[in-house]
Amino acid sequence: EEKEEETCSFTVPNYACQRRTQLHHHNPSLSDALTLLAENAELNEDDGRAVAFRRAAAVLKALPAEVTSVSQLKGLPCLGEHSLRVIKDVLKDGSCSEVETTKHSQRFNALKVLTGIFGVGVKTADRWIRDGIFNLQQLRESQTTLNRAQQAGLDHYEDLNQPVTRADADSITEIVQEAVSSLFPGAQVTLTGGFRRGKMTGHDVDFLLTHPEEGREEGLMDKVVSWLDSQGLLLYQKTSRNSYLESRDGPGRPSSNMDRFERCFAIFKLSRGQTSPPAGHQWRAVRVDLVVTPISQFAFALLGWTGSKLFERELRRWAGHEKAMSLSSHALFDKTQVINTLFREINMWNCSNHTRSPVSEAIPE
C-alpha cells in the first residue's frame, strides 16, 4: 500500500506586502522564536540575518492554519535552512535550544535593556557592555556621560517601556489636534504607525501633519512644538529640519530608508484624565513622533509611516524588483522613465556640444 505523499498544504506569495496578515494568527510560538532570533541579529548588527528571520516569521504569521509538520512548509518562500531548523525544533520539543540560549544570554539581555533606553542605539549599548555596564543600575552608578535624549530616556525608562494603549493614543490625538487647529486652521492631523494598522498597543504614537494647501504646512512644526511646550506637555523634544530638497542626493533619491521630512521625536507628559498613570503617580511619559509633510507628498508619507517596518521594506523591494519602480516616503518613480529622461538630457547636452553622437535609449518608452 502506497503512503500518500505529504505535499505543501499552504501557498504564500513571495513578498510580505502581497499577503494579508492579521493581528492574531495561528503560529505564535514559531513566529516568536524566529522574531527573537531576528531581534538578536539586529542587536548584533547582522542585518542580513535579521531580515531573513523577520521574513520567515512573516510567512508563518500569514499561514491560514497551525503548522504541525515541517513537510507542510515545503515550497514556501523565505524559509531558509536556519529558520526551518528552528521551526523543526519548536514543533518537536516545544522550544529551540538556540532560542533558549539566546534568550538567557547575558549579552542579549544587556543589549535589550540598554537599547530599550530612548536615545541609545546598539553601538552605544555595545560600548557600555565592553565597559562592564549591563543594566540600568550599573549605568546610573557609572560616571558615563549621557546626551540629552539618553538622559531623558533613562529618567523615564519605566514609563517608556510600558505599552502605550489605544486610549492613550486617542487622548494624544486630541491634544495634537487641538494644538494644530488652533494654530493652523485647516491643517490636518493623521494618526499613523502601528495604531493605524489596528494594533491595540504600541511603543509610541506616530502622527503626520499636513495642510491641504501646498506650502501652508511651513512653520507648523515650530508652532505646534512651542504650544505643546508652553502647556507643559513636553518632557523632551528634538526637532530636525526637512532636508529633502537640500540633501546631497536630491529629491527622490533617498540614500537610506530614512526620509527627509521635518520631524520631532518627543516625550509627552500625560496627566491623570489624559491617561492612567502608574499607581502613586500623577502623570506618565509617552513617546510621540510628529512628522510634517507637504500635501503633495502626503500619500507617500502616509504609506511609508504606517508600517510595519518589514511591510515597508517588502513594498519597496517589490516595487523595485517586480515593477521597476522606486518607492520612498516622498514619491514613487518609474525607473525606466527616469533612465530615459537621463538619456534625453545626455543627448541634448552632447548634441549641443557637437562632440559625440547621441546615446541610444536603452529602454523603449
Ligand code: GTP
Ligand atoms: P510601535 O510604535 O512599536 O507600535 O510600532 P510602529 O510600527 O508604529 O513602529 P514605529 O513607530 O517605529 O514606526 C512607524 C512606521 O514609521 C514604521 O513603519 C517605520 O518603518 C516608519 N518609520 C520610522 N522612522 C522612519 C523614518 O525616519 N523614515 C521613514 N520613512 N519611516 C520611518
Ligand code: MN
Ligand atoms: Mn509607532
Ligand code: MN
Ligand atoms: Mn515611531
